[in-house]
Amino acid sequence: MNARSDRTPAPAAVPRHELIADAALTLLAERGMRGLTHRAVDEQTGLPQGSTSNVARTRAALLEAAVRRLAEREAAVLTARERSAAGRAGAARAGAGAGAADAETEDAGAAVAEALSLALHRYLSRHRELLLARYELALEATRRPELRAVYDRAGRAFREPMAAMLAAAGSADPERHAMSMVAWCDGILFSCIAGQFHAAAPTRAALRTSCAELLDGMLRG
Numbered sequence: 001m002n003a004r005s006d007r008t009p010a011p012a013a014v015p016r017h018e019l020i021a022d023a024a025l026t027l028l029a030e031r032g033m034r035g036l037t038h039r040a041v042d043e044q045t046g047l048p049q050g051s052t053s054n055v056a057r058t059r060a061a062l063l064e065a066a067v068r069r070l071a072e073r074e075a076a077v078l079t080a081r082e083r084s085a086a087g088r089a090g091a092a093r094a095g096a097g098a099g100a101a102d103a104e105t106e107d108a109g110a111a112v113a114e115a116l117s118l119a120l121h122r123y124l125s126r127h128r129e130l131l132l133a134r135y136e137l138a139l140e141a142t143r144r145p146e147l148r149a150v151y152d153r154a155g156r157a158f159r160e161p162m163a164a165m166l167a168a169a170g171s172a173d174p175e176r177h178a179m180s181m182v183a184w185c186d187g188i189l190f191s192c193i194a195g196q197f198h199a200a201a202p203t204r205a206a207l208r209t210s211c212a213e214l215l216d217g218m219l220r221g
Helices: 016-031 038-045 051-055 059-075 080-094 098-126 128-141 145-169 174-193 204-220
Strands: none
Touching: 016 038, 016 051, 016 059, 016 128, 038 051, 038 059, 059 128, 059 145, 080 098, 098 128, 098 145, 098 174, 098 204, 128 145, 128 174, 145 174, 145 204, 174 204
């Protein structure tokens, strides 16, 4: 009997390497690191036995494929239009005159808070599987230097835009502020998925308010 999850796309719907990486993420979320094997991925996808080995011959290769696919899927949590809204607000602030600086900073901070709260809410309401898979991979990366390098490269694709967005919004120390914001976002997600607040995830409005409060302190400090 085909054990493929309903969440895994049908084999004809996506390229085989994506299908296999998506199945690996599902298995990591559902069964943990021990449940991720080449045979389990074959069964999850409904592909012939040995198909996963043809795409990712070793376990290390399978884990690296999962990290790369995770980064692709996380990058799609917000659309390009939604991500660019915060950037446009920051650009408007940068071009404002001195007399309008405070108002533009407030508008830019509100736009960043809007984007971040939307992403956080979507993770908590739609993408729990991605978060659980990410936590499994993050822990495994602490034990595998080669996976650590892949994981860190993927992470830069999120940290660097965060720093640029905060710089455009008026941050006096965008690198440090980006670290603080990423750490806060990661803490919210972990607490609400696997920590003490898993039973009552915050609303979109609550997330927006918290983001705005943090950003206000950074941008006006």
